[in-house]
Amino acid sequence: MELTGSQILLESLQKEGIETVFGYPGGAVINIYDDLFDSPIEHILNRHEQAAVHAADGYARCTGKVGVVIATSGPGATNTVTGIATAYMDSIPLVVITGQVPTPLIGNDAFQEADMCGITRPCTKHNFLVQDIRDLARTIKEAFYIARTGRPGPVLIDFPKDIQVQKHRFSYPDKVEMRGYKPTYAGNSRQISKAAKMILKARRPVLYVGGGINLSAANDELLKIAELTQTPVTTTLMAMSGFPQRHPLALGMLGMHGTFYANMSVTECDLLIAVGARFDDRVTGRIDSFASKAKVIHIDIDPTSIKKNVAADLPIVGDLKDVLSKLYVKLNENPDDLQSLVKGTADWRGNIDAWKQQHPMSYQASESLIKPQFVIEKIRELTADDAIISTEVGQHQMWTAQFFQFSQPRTFLTSGGLGTMGFGLPAALGAQVAFPDRQVIDISGDGSFQMNSQELATLVQYRLPVKIAILNNNFLGMVRQWQQMFFDKRYSQTCMELPIDFVKLAEAYGATGLQATKVEDVEKTIKQALETPGPVLMEFKVAREENVLPMVPAGKGIHEMVLAS
């Protein structure tokens, strides 16, 4: 059967099992949108292409499926770039389809032309320019395969308008054959045996777990190993929902805003088992004092992550699910060694418990001021265990990571690597599309919220009952905190002078707006929001100059923390 290029695209999406796409129409994709009109594929019309990508990203983060975006050429396509870079840094599988000017016009500075393959080369896992309709179906197949396999990531397909209307016989390939792309899934069993030996000999081991744990769905395997060996687990921002935070072995987050006891454990450990983590600078602080007493086992599916920032004594390339389940079997082979490990590390766990007592995660409670951490604790208390929480970027994001105590995988959606303000609202929107019946909450700051607040319209249009909690301090709080601590309180351009009426803003879009100005309003407001159907914006007037602590100043080792008093 002969189909047009745009029909081939939509048929291929269905072959990939895609039910929902996010996007924004325009001249260079008008044919695709015309065919979409008759297609069973649901399309969510975001109000900005950046938000469409974040929405698809949120959808992907909470489901593990590939998120799909359609945007037009030129400005529509360039608007997707921040979203694509966000997904790239956090290894989120996306396929982004951008319209392009007709092939004869490419390179002519045509109307709404931008070189998208050039622009997105450094922020995609791979990208394609479709040059021949005969390659189209194979290209789409490869794009999805690349996006979801190995270390996942965004893939862009630049799709010229003339090829969208050309006709060709449609057959979707069953298999992908790419001689340059064969990700390693199975871990080397000799390396895994060595890892088991190193673990069994350790006396002060720590598991350092990154976002890969959710991407690989290896949460159970991790939990089993942690419990079997009684090894404490610290998680990066990307992995806060990867290990149950109320588990006795959980150390919480490490790094710049990590817990005292996580940072001390990493500093003092004799074996660091890095699992799907990449030793980001926000995690390591000053690199030469990071885990400087430890041997390092580094397990990752991406060889480039290993030995990039920190030398690994034992590298293992492979999928975490495969490696951890084999490691579990290996560890179980020697019950005597295992027993002596658990006995031999008891003192270590005792040390860690002492650190926990010495400096637990805490904040100064207040009866007169709404403390942002208090709002986050209350949201935690009043929502279901499977509630999906997204954040923007800044102080509220760090407080959420520190205080929310996630318990289920893929329930925390946050921009870790790129740190994109404006991510949380559209990401929550995408999550709510994926899970219409689960609670989805965007914890936000007043600064970040304004970077994609137009998505209130999308929420209302599709009746997506996302709840938004703005912790409003009328500051760009994280930058203000740095200015307070390191720039003599010179608050250059961080005070959001104009007080916005967020309640009216919500109402203008047809959403519900609530405001809490007193401590006793907090619980009431959250309850009311959760009970109100449809999207609700909650504004909490919080203590303005609250700081995120502990904090490791730039250039210091992670044991050199400024602690909460």
Next chain:
Amino acid sequence: MKHTISVLVENEFGVLSRISGLFSGRGFNIESLSVAPAMEEGISRMTLVTTGDDRVLEQINKQLNKLISTIKVIDFTGEDYVERELALIKVSAEAESRAEALRIVDIFRAKVVDVTAKSYTIEITGAPVKVNALLELLRPMGIKEVVRSGPVVIGRGAKGVAA
């Protein structure tokens, strides 16, 4: 330390920018880069010369391998290989220096490929050190232009490398 690396890549749209962009984006050095079709259809072979310590070189190798378009990466460091570069050199040649230029060309087993009353254009093939040595000897006569291809390399022995 200097490393010579061969990269076999899919000969497709934008592949050169993927390689060069990887080097510029990650702050790796490229001293020279040459690209041409490889033995197999649809594949290009790049030879690049780069410098860096062991950690940087490990990253370069891994990052090159990570590119979807990359089929094979061969780092020739520590291997036994033949290295050749082509250079075209336009040198002033008037009066008594004409004979001297020809003597030097002869010693280096180079070739004169274009002649005018005032100049020779010389073609030389060899390892980069040999090209450097020739340039050094010609310099006093007045070099007008130099074009170097950058080295290409192939491993010694009977075994061939294919994609």
